[in-house]
Amino acid sequence: MKKKPLILLSNDDGIDAPGLYILAKALKRFAEVKVVAPSIQQSAVGHAITVRTPLRAHEFRRDNEIFGYAVDGTPADSVKLGIRSILKLKPDLVVSGINDGLNTAVNVIYSGTVSAATEGTILGIPALAVSIEYTQHPDFGPAAKVASAVAKFVCKHGLPKDTILNINVPAIPANKIKGMKFTRQGRSRWDDKFYQRKDPKNRNYYWLAGDMRILDHDDDVDQVALKKGYISITPIHFDLTHREFLEKMRREWDGKLKMKL
Amino acid sequence: MKKKPLILLSNDDGIDAPGLYILAKALKRFAEVKVVAPSIQQSAVGHAITVRTPLRAHEFRRDNEIFGYAVDGTPADSVKLGIRSILKLKPDLVVSGINDGLNTAVNVIYSGTVSAATEGTILGIPALAVSIEYTQHPDFGPAAKVASAVAKFVCKHGLPKDTILNINVPAIPANKIKGMKFTRQGRSRWDDKFYQRKDPKNRNYYWLAGDMRILDHDDDVDQVALKKGYISITPIHFDLTHREFLEKMRREWDGKLKMKL
Numbered sequence: 001m002k003k004k005p006l007i008l009l010s011n012d013d014g015i016d017a018p019g020l021y022i023l024a025k026a027l028k029r030f031a032e033v034k035v036v037a038p039s040i041q042q043s044a045v046g047h048a049i050t051v052r053t054p055l056r057a058h059e060f061r062r063d064n065e066i067f068g069y070a071v072d073g074t075p076a077d078s079v080k081l082g083i084r085s086i087l088k089l090k091p092d093l094v095v096s097g098i099n100d101g102l103n104t105a106v107n108v109i110y111s112g113t114v115s116a117a118t119e120g121t122i123l124g125i126p127a128l129a130v131s132i133e134y135t136q137h138p139d140f141g142p143a144a145k146v147a148s149a150v151a152k153f154v155c156k157h158g159l160p161k162d163t164i165l166n167i168n169v170p171a172i173p174a175n176k177i178k179g180m181k182f183t184r185q186g187r188s189r190w191d192d193k194f195y196q197r198k199d200p201k202n203r204n205y206y207w208l209a210g211d212m213r214i215l216d217h218d219d220d221v222d223q224v225a226l227k228k229g230y231i232s233i234t235p236i237h238f239d240l241t242h243r244e245f246l247e248k249m250r251r252e253w254d255g256k257l258k259m260k261l
Numbered sequence: 262m263k264k265k266p267l268i269l270l271s272n273d274d275g276i277d278a279p280g281l282y283i284l285a286k287a288l289k290r291f292a293e294v295k296v297v298a299p300s301i302q303q304s305a306v307g308h309a310i311t312v313r314t315p316l317r318a319h320e321f322r323r324d325n326e327i328f329g330y331a332v333d334g335t336p337a338d339s340v341k342l343g344i345r346s347i348l349k350l351k352p353d354l355v356v357s358g359i360n361d362g363l364n365t366a367v368n369v370i371y372s373g374t375v376s377a378a379t380e381g382t383i384l385g386i387p388a389l390a391v392s393i394e395y396t397q398h399p400d401f402g403p404a405a406k407v408a409s410a411v412a413k414f415v416c417k418h419g420l421p422k423d424t425i426l427n428i429n430v431p432a433i434p435a436n437k438i439k440g441m442k443f444t445r446q447g448r449s450r451w452d453d454k455f456y457q458r459k460d461p462k463n464r465n466y467y468w469l470a471g472d473m474r475i476l477d478h479d480d481d482v483d484q485v486a487l488k489k490g491y492i493s494i495t496p497i498h499f500d501l502t503h504r505e506f507l508e509k510m511r512r513e514w515d516g517k518l519k520m521k522l
Contacts (some may be wrong), residue, residue: 046309048306049307049469050469058315069510076371085467106499122367145522175522180518180520181509182511182515184507205315205316205317206346208310208312222502233510234502234507235507237501239446246495246496249496257414259409260410
């Protein structure tokens, strides 16, 4: 019998999040799953890592057994520490999720869920991030199935170096989902509002709020595919180079941009 | 007389960092400069934003006048709050730095300096991130001149939508700098090591350390240009889509990746 693949599972909602638990159960059907995740909720931390204080990790028990390791740090910390110090071996795949809230468009940049997966690829391991559309009573079931199917496929076929699959699942019943689309990341972003309030000592404080401003309309974009009832799968990487503009700079800026040092 | 451009200046080392102060002085020669920066050191926070607690900001005085606003949050928080609530108007440019330490290759992902600039472009404003190579006695002078020259150029010529210029300056005397190169982001990354230690109560803790593993050798890559004595300017964006692989997925994965929901 072929050896089961080894999967490191993490998230940004914390090791006790229901989305992580359901995904762990689904992945365990075909893989050995090790859970290393933040001890507490870490939404919108981006790709933060802890460099100025030490990290701690402790066993986390669930259903009368060791479920995984809780790290007092960020999602990226959890994956780094998990692979380098806790597992001490290289998993075949890193999976992050299931996040309760979509990670599409500009949210990809703020996402702790995506950053855990990104850290996997930085360490040379293919990775998936899995998120569902936010609702008051989330059903993680369909997303767990999608994630399992994609994880199995990737364990078999691999991914190019430094590639993450960013999977987002719409909040509609499984039988209404139309299929899946391979998409690109959208450009939609938040119209932030800060609510300014006064504390009991009459000092200002600010709450971030706001709505998503939709700038995407093409069918092949993450947000649009979801809106139309598809699962969105976007291949992403961490090379931020703006290649088109780099070529333009080389052609047009050379000689024009001058400076004296 | 033409109106002076308005620049929002931020960083990740904190509002009292010398790199920020020197850059503010240099930019003030041709621009109106508003400083909104984290109240304390925020290295390696990536693109974190504060969503679960409110933010606070206070005036920060220096040289017997108001130098800027200190935000109890991340670099991205500072830029968001600065533009949306403190300035309440759109600057012509966002500048972040000068960071004491290069932001090249994989460090771009972890960088708070870059994230402040990225937040500027998310809000629709062209942005620069400026960093120098770390030394024990940093000289921010050459980088301040480079940043000023580029800032002036960008205020005049603009940048394409959603584009950040990531500027890195080598730690060599100004007269040894060979010029500048328009580069792409490198692939080099850290060989992380965690030092496991015991606290006085005999519990484990882990310190992150490690060395950069050099994977880049091409002349047009940020790291290599710096090593050869050039200033590196990399145009970056926040669209993480892996376009080449997306096309391959569309050609080869459709029909093969199956799932039952």
